[in-house]
Amino acid sequence: SQQGEEDPQALSIQEGENATMNCSYKTSINNLQWYRQNSGRGLVHLILIRSNEREKHSGRLRVTLDTSKKSSSLLITASRAADTASYFCATAPPTGANNLFFGTGTRLTVIP
Amino acid sequence: DGGITQSPKYLFRKEGQNVTLSCEQNLNHDAMYWYRQDPGQGLRLIYYSQIVNDFQKGDIAEGYSVSREKKESFPLTVTSAQKNPTAFYLCASSTLAAMPTDTQYFGPGTRLTVL
Numbered sequence: 262s263q264q265g266e267e268d269p270q271a272l273s274i275q276e277g278e279n280a281t282m283n284c285s286y287k288t289s290i291n292n293l294q295w296y297r298q299n300s301g302r303g304l305v306h307l308i309l310i311r312s313n314e315r316e317k318h319s320g321r322l323r324v325t326l327d328t329s330k331k332s333s334s335l336l337i338t339a340s341r342a343a344d345t346a347s348y349f350c351a352t353a354p355p356t357g358a359n360n361l362f363f364g365t366g367t368r369l370t371v372i373p
Numbered sequence: 374d375g376g377i378t379q380s381p382k383y384l385f386r387k388e389g390q391n392v393t394l395s396c397e398q399n400l401n402h403d404a405m406y407w408y409r410q411d412p413g414q415g416l417r418l419i420y421y422s423q424i425v426n427d428f429q430k431g432d433i434a435e436g437y438s439v440s441r442e443k444k445e446s447f448p449l450t451v452t453s454a455q456k457n458p459t460a461f462y463l464c465a466s467s468t469l470a471a472m473p474t475d476t477q478y479f480g481p482g483t484r485l486t487v488l
Contacts, residue, residue: 294476303377303463303479304416349415353475360406360431361477363416 265293265350265364273370280337282367284350285330291355293326293333298347298366307335307348312355342373376400379464379480386451386458386487394449394483396464403469405447406477409433410461419462422447423469451485459487 265286274280284293292311296304310317310326310333317324323336337344347368351361377398386392396405404423408416418431422441436455441447447466451458461484465477 292475296479301461301482301484303379303481304465304477305479306476309476351477360418360421363408365415366413 265352265362267348267350267364267367269367270365271368271370273372274340276340276342276371276373278340280340280344280369280371282335282348282369284333284335284364286333286350286352286362286364287331288352289355290328290352292353293324294351294353294361295322295324295333295335296349296351296363298349300346304349337369340369340371342371345369345371377464377466377478377480379462379483381483382481384483384485386485388487389453391450391452392485394451394462394464394485396447396449396480397445398447398466398478398480399445400466400478401444402466402478403444404467405441406465406467407431407437407439407447407449408463408465410463410482416463419449457487458485460485 265284268283294309295307298304308319308324310324321338326333347366349366350364380395406421407419410416417433419437420439422428438450463482464480467477
């Protein structure tokens with residue numbers, strides 16, 4: 262399967278702490294994306310990192326990519342209660358099909 | 374106000390019935406997708422379409438059908454052949470200007486329950 266796997270499945274932290282989520286995948290990629298989903302809602306795109314990039318920042322988000330280990334991490338700094346959501350990684354294959362392969366998600370709970 | 378809309382938000386189906394979920398986008402995107410999400414799970418691709426009047430099966434197409442008569446619309450029909458249709462259905466779209474796919478934009482979802 263090309264589907265990614267997030268780790269941990271669930272994470273609970275206090276407001277103000279940092280949250281780190283990891284994603285592992287099995288095949289070569291063109292890019293890897295992170296999405297957020299609030300309960301019962303659609304997904305919202307957070308950040309995209311291409312296979313030739315190693316780190317990317319967007320506001321309080323920091324994403325790293327290690328293609329040799331086929332893994333990525335998402336760091337949310339100074340977490341807020343509003344960050345409570347599920348976070349999914351999605352991989353885009355190098356060529357061919359124009360669709361993404363989503364992981365199973367990490368459920369983040371930020372306690373006020 | 375650009376975006377993707379899905380309707381209805383909640384849908385109830387009796388066993389043996391076909392139901393159609395609506396997905397409309399005004400982003401002028403070429404590609405559209407349908408995903409299924411089960412509780413605590415990731416997204417699984419049902420069908421996708423890169424151009425009008427053309428669509429491709431995803432990983433779990435059995436029991437579903439789609440059409441793409443207009444660029445803006447990509448309705449999904451859940452047929453009676455789908456044995457376990459209770460799930461959350463998400464529609465998405467993306468441009469084809471960059472291949473492989475870049476960002477996908479998602480609708481708010483339709484929750485289908487079989488009675």
